[in-house]
Amino acid sequence: MTLAKARRKLHGKVVSDKMDKTLVVVVETVKKHRKYGKLYKSRSKYKVHDEKNEFHEGDVIDFEETRPLSRDKRWRVIINKTAK
Numbered sequence: 040m041t042l043a044k045a046r047r048k049l050h051g052k053v054v055s056d057k058m059d060k061t062l063v064v065v066v067e068t069v070k071k072h073r074k075y076g077k078l079y080k081s082r083s084k085y086k087v088h089d090e091k092n093e094f095h096e097g098d099v100i101d102f103e104e105t106r107p108l109s110r111d112k113r114w115r116v117i118i119n120k121t122a123k
Contacts, residue, residue: 047104048117051085056095061112062087064102088115 051066064085071078086109087102094100094116101117108115 048101049085049103049114050099050101053094053096053098053100054084056089056092060089060092062089062094062100062116064100064114085114086111088112090116 049064049066051064053062054065055063064087066083066085068081068083069078070081085102087100088105088108102114103117104113105115107113
């Protein structure tokens, strides 16, 4: 019996597809300030592996954590939710 590792899954918007087989995806989260309680947006950028170069700027995708594929890439595409 093998135990599968739980992989982190994220959802974000493609902001760049200029690299070969790599996308830059922005994930926005809404956070609450610890002291003042004000809500604010936090953005993180991830480099995501896209084997077939099928996604383009503006697409919304799901992606998951994987083994290191290069110096910066540790994520790969799962599903395309909506296109532009």
